[in-house]
Amino acid sequence: MKLELKGITKRFGTLVANDHIDLVVEPGQVHSLLGENGAGKSTLMNVLYGLYDPTEGEILVNDKSVTFRGPGDAMAAGIGMVHQHFMLVPVFTVAENVALGNEATKAGGMLDLSDTRAKIRAISDQYGFDVDPDAVVENLPVGVQQRVEIIKALVRNAEVLILDEPTAVLTPKETDELLGIMGQLKADGKSIVFISHKLREVKAVSDVITVVRRGKVVGTADPGASTTELASLMVGRAVSLTLQKEPAHPGEVSFSVRDLVVQAANGQRVVDGLSFDVAQGEILAIAGVQGNGQTELTEAILGLQNHVRGSILLDGQELLGRGVKDIIRAGVGFVPEDRSVEGLVGSFSVAENLILNRYDQAPFARGLSMSSAIIEKNADEKIAEYDVRTQSAAAAAGTLSGGNQQKLVMARELSRPLKLFIASQPTRGVDVGSIEFLHRRILQERDGGTPVIIVSTELDEVLELADRIAVLYRGRLMGIVPGTVSRDVLGLMMAGMPGDEALAQATNVRGEMQ
Amino acid sequence: MSVQESQPVAGSPTVMHRVMTGNALVAVLAVVMSLILGGLLIALTDPDVASAASYFFSRPQDTLAAAWSAASGAYLALFQGSIFNFEGETFTRMIYPLTQTLTVATPLICAGLGVALAFRAGLFNIGAQGQILIGATFAGWVGFTLDLPAGIHLLLVILAGMLGGALWAGLVGVLKARTGAHEVILTIMLNYVAVNLVLYFLSTPAFQRPGSTNPISPQLDATALYPPLLGPEFRLHWGFVVAVLATVFVWWLLNRSTVGFEFRAVGANASAARTAGISVSKGYILAMAIAGALAGLAGVAQVSGTEKVLTSGVAASFGFDAITVALLGRSSPWGTFAAGLLFGAFRAGGVTMQASTGTSIDIVLVVQSLIVLFIAAPPLVRSLFRLPVPGAFPAPKSAKDRTSAATGGTA
Numbered sequence: 070m071k072l073e074l075k076g077i078t079k080r081f082g083t084l085v086a087n088d089h090i091d092l093v094v095e096p097g098q099v100h101s102l103l104g105e106n107g108a109g110k111s112t113l114m115n116v117l118y119g120l121y122d123p124t125e126g127e128i129l130v131n132d133k134s135v136t137f138r139g140p141g142d143a144m145a146a147g148i149g150m151v152h153q154h155f156m157l158v159p160v161f162t163v164a165e166n167v168a169l170g171n172e173a174t175k176a177g178g179m180l181d182l183s184d185t186r187a188k189i190r191a192i193s194d195q196y197g198f199d200v201d202p203d204a205v206v207e208n209l210p211v212g213v214q215q216r217v218e219i220i221k222a223l224v225r226n227a228e229v230l231i232l233d234e235p236t237a238v239l240t241p242k243e244t245d246e247l248l249g250i251m252g253q254l255k256a257d258g259k260s261i262v263f264i265s266h267k268l269r270e271v272k273a274v275s276d277v278i279t280v281v282r283r284g285k286v287v288g289t290a291d292p293g294a295s296t297t298e299l300a301s302l303m304v305g306r307a308v309s310l311t312l313q314k315e316p317a318h319p320g321e322v323s324f325s326v327r328d329l330v331v332q333a334a335n336g337q338r339v340v341d342g343l344s345f346d347v348a349q350g351e352i353l354a355i356a357g358v359q360g361n362g363q364t365e366l367t368e369a370i371l372g373l374q375n376h377v378r379g380s381i382l383l384d385g386q387e388l389l390g391r392g393v394k395d396i397i398r399a400g401v402g403f404v405p406e407d408r409s410v411e412g413l414v415g416s417f418s419v420a421e422n423l424i425l426n427r428y429d430q431a432p433f434a435r436g437l438s439m440s441s442a443i444i445e446k447n448a449d450e451k452i453a454e455y456d457v458r459t460q461s462a463a464a465a466a467g468t469l470s471g472g473n474q475q476k477l478v479m480a481r482e483l484s485r486p487l488k489l490f491i492a493s494q495p496t497r498g499v500d501v502g503s504i505e506f507l508h509r510r511i512l513q514e515r516d517g518g519t520p521v522i523i524v525s526t527e528l529d530e531v532l533e534l535a536d537r538i539a540v541l542y543r544g545r546l547m548g549i550v551p552g553t554v555s556r557d558v559l560g561l562m563m564a565g566m567p568g569d570e571a572l573a574q575a576t577n578v579r580g581e582m583q
Numbered sequence: 584m585s586v587q588e589s590q591p592v593a594g595s596p597t598v599m600h601r602v603m604t605g606n607a608l609v610a611v612l613a614v615v616m617s618l619i620l621g622g623l624l625i626a627l628t629d630p631d632v633a634s635a636a637s638y639f640f641s642r643p644q645d646t647l648a649a650a651w652s653a654a655s656g657a658y659l660a661l662f663q664g665s666i667f668n669f670e671g672e673t674f675t676r677m678i679y680p681l682t683q684t685l686t687v688a689t690p691l692i693c694a695g696l697g698v699a700l701a702f703r704a705g706l707f708n709i710g711a712q713g714q715i716l717i718g719a720t721f722a723g724w725v726g727f728t729l730d731l732p733a734g735i736h737l738l739l740v741i742l743a744g745m746l747g748g749a750l751w752a753g754l755v756g757v758l759k760a761r762t763g764a765h766e767v768i769l770t771i772m773l774n775y776v777a778v779n780l781v782l783y784f785l786s787t788p789a790f791q792r793p794g795s796t797n798p799i800s801p802q803l804d805a806t807a808l809y810p811p812l813l814g815p816e817f818r819l820h821w822g823f824v825v826a827v828l829a830t831v832f833v834w835w836l837l838n839r840s841t842v843g844f845e846f847r848a849v850g851a852n853a854s855a856a857r858t859a860g861i862s863v864s865k866g867y868i869l870a871m872a873i874a875g876a877l878a879g880l881a882g883v884a885q886v887s888g889t890e891k892v893l894t895s896g897v898a899a900s901f902g903f904d905a906i907t908v909a910l911l912g913r914s915s916p917w918g919t920f921a922a923g924l925l926f927g928a929f930r931a932g933g934v935t936m937q938a939s940t941g942t943s944i945d946i947v948l949v950v951q952s953l954i955v956l957f958i959a960a961p962p963l964v965r966s967l968f969r970l971p972v973p974g975a976f977p978a979p980k981s982a983k984d985r986t987s988a989a990t991g992g993t994a
Contacts, residue, residue: 397860410854425859428841
């Protein structure tokens with residue numbers, strides 16, 4: 070099936086989200102849509118999927134103009150979509166989820182899933198999905214849930230499959246498997262629209278790459294183009310993807326964690342006996358797939374977790390058992406993983422957010438009374454220093470873009486003398502242009518002699534910043550390896566293999582291949 | 584990712600939050616709409632209109648004229664009863680309605696401030712009624728039991744009233760912070776406890792008039808009363824000045840103090856507040872205690888201002904109206920003050936309206952309720968007046984719903 074978008078324009082009031090976008094998806098092709106956050110990729114796909122009416126332009130299926138009044142029309146025309154956030158009912162089985170929306174019924178209105186089960190088995194066998202139709206979705210790993218989404222589209226005879234940021238939630242291994250599945254689907258004559266901002270993956274699977282910037286197609290690129298070229302196209306200016314990083318000069322070890330155990334409310338050990346040290350002037354990256362204890366670890370250090378045992382020493386002083394305010398005053402800077410939930414108060418002004426954890430200290434407050442003049446002056450300085458793009462210091466922080474919100478949080482945390490700096494997912498959802506800036510700031514803090522802990526699920530970021538890498542798996546430490554280690558080793562460790570084994574296996578594989 | 588994701592995601596704004604912080608224009612338009620609908624209702628229930636309507640098809644202008652005179656007459660009486668009586672013989676008579684409005688507004692403002700303040704800290708305080716009652720009980724007891732010199736006695740009455748309210752509401756804060764119990768349920772239940780507790784107290788000798796078994800306390804000592812503000816011919820007392828001061832204080836507290844910063848942070852995004860080292864528990868407890876103290880002031884205004892005795896009906900329905908007042912005032916101190924004045928006017932004028940035009944005072948309650956209804960449904964007012972939807976990006980075709988509908992697939 071050939072799919073063509075002609076001059077698609079989508080306006081929201083004065084904002085032009087899509088500006089005359091032309092796109093042709095040929096049968097049996099993986100067509101990547103590359104662009105920064107907010108470039109208009111998802112809007113375009115929502116237009117294509119019938120969720121938005123285009124302001125102008127038309128959609129052609131096999132050279133015939135079509136109008137989609139809703140996702141139902143799009144699906145009937147052979148378009149399937151796998152959303153970034155899965156649209157599955159967790160307590161339903163795979164078959165129930167797949168059938169949902171066009172359920173077959175037996176006499177008396179009883180649900181008949183036998184046909185759906187057979188179809189799921191057929192598709193699962195054909196592509197090697199290994200999905201049990203009777204498994205309950207909430208018990209399945211994320212990667213398998215994603216396959217259920219793909220099955221849902223295939224059962225409805227989708228010829229064009231839209232995958233919206235499908236790798237964001239996957240482990241490196243699952244990502245490789247998904248890329249493999251995409252290859253099979255392509256070989257079967259299906260077309261795939263692959264939306265991503267991860268250059269490596271886009272290069273690996275694409276036949277055609279269309280780059281979108283600020284709602285416009287700014288060009289198409291060959292998959293053979295270098296990542297630097299792609300990044301420059303995406304951002305609209307030259308970006309350096311590799312940091313010019315000076316080697317670390319680790320000083321004294323001033324932060325140590327010993328036998329740390331964090332228990333969740335259900336008694337499960339989410340952090341299970343962690344011990345590590347961080348020296349002054351070094352970056353320890355904590356890698357791992359989302360949900361393997363990273364959140365709880367950082368929260369335990371900051372005093373936000375309740376059931377914690379072990380020891381957390383900063384400059385020889387125990388942090389465990391102290392209040393959050395006390396720990397912040399002791400010089401711990403913290404950039405939480407979800408800035409809009411934990412890092413910012415969205416309805417507060419930029420100026421108020423910049424003093425969110427120093428609002429009661431001089432010079433911002435004297436006694437109970439806060440000084441708005443000093444708070445505003447502080448805001449103006451920080452906005453300039455960290456290049457936060459905002460209408461004014463009085464604008465609500467929630468109106469800022471993701472990158473600027475992150476700069477705001479970073480500005481707040483780095484503008485006081487620190488003894489330890491922890492940044493969780495420092496560049497998640499941040500545009501490529503700002504990533505470089507944020508990374509430089511983190512390095513600056515390291516070079517100033519602060520011990521730095523970076524928690525990231527993005528391997529690129531881990532490899533970019535880390536002097537040493539600790540890998541977490543189910544709350545346990547799989548080992549600490551040097552920052553120069555290969556992706557393969559990290560991938561194995563993230564899947565639960567201890568560091569030394571992973572190192573050994575990676576060298577073996579390389580040996581066999583040679 | 585997409586355009587809709589760049590919308591502000593400030594914590595998780597609840598429906599209640601949206602309702603309490605709607606924009607000022609919507610509040611004004613809600614009042615206007617309610618007055619128009621109230622006017623229609625007055626016309627429809629008017630006997631003259633009904634008799635004129637019986638020959639509507641032969642002379643429709645009679646019906647319309649009767650409707651107009653019924654509605655305008657009622658509202659004119661409302662105005663005369665609440666602001667300025669231009670038919671008054673003396674100047675005192677003329678401005679008497681306004682002073683009545685201010686008198687009624689005093690407890691509404693104080694209790695409204697309590698509801699508004701708690702709301703800014705993320706707490707929906709339904710318990711102003713109970714807090715007023717307990718505050719009034721504390722204040723009243725100090726007022727009729729202790730024998731103290733003028734000045735000190737009143738001061739102690741005020742402090743006792745604030746303490747009573749603060750304890751009653753602070754209890755809710757403690758329970759919420761410690762056990763996670765929901766403040767709405769707690770405050771509603773404590774309202775019942777308070778009213779029955781006061782009834783019980785009034786059945787004990789310590790609270791009853793000597794030689795009487797009626798559930799009514801002795802009159803408060805003269806030294807325990809708010810002095811009249813404009814002279815003995817008006818009921819307006821110094822409690823109104825206290826209400827103004829309370830408004831200034833709450834404004835300062837919320838906008839200029841570290842405590843208010845904590846309240847607002849806890850109310851707007853508790854997890855960000857916690858991460859920034861602000862104690863959410865302390866915020867809840869303190870916010871409730873101060874809210875209760877403000878409601879307690881309303882109790883003081885009643886017991887040592889207008890009523891001068893303690894009965895179980897001393898709070899009237901001020902505690903519940905306070906919620907509406909805070910709503911209409913969008914939880915801002917001066918907005919609450921203005922809304923308190925408006926509701927004071929409705930109450931004071933409603934009586935005159937009923938007396939002089941025969942329009943039932945219940946119409947005023949209908950208008951009040953309609954105001955809340957319109958404020959609670961900002962999209963309704965917006966679509967009636969074709970106002971733009973706030974926020975940079977409209978969510979066309981309501982992307983979320985459609986996406987979830989798409990999940991099942993309509994194919």
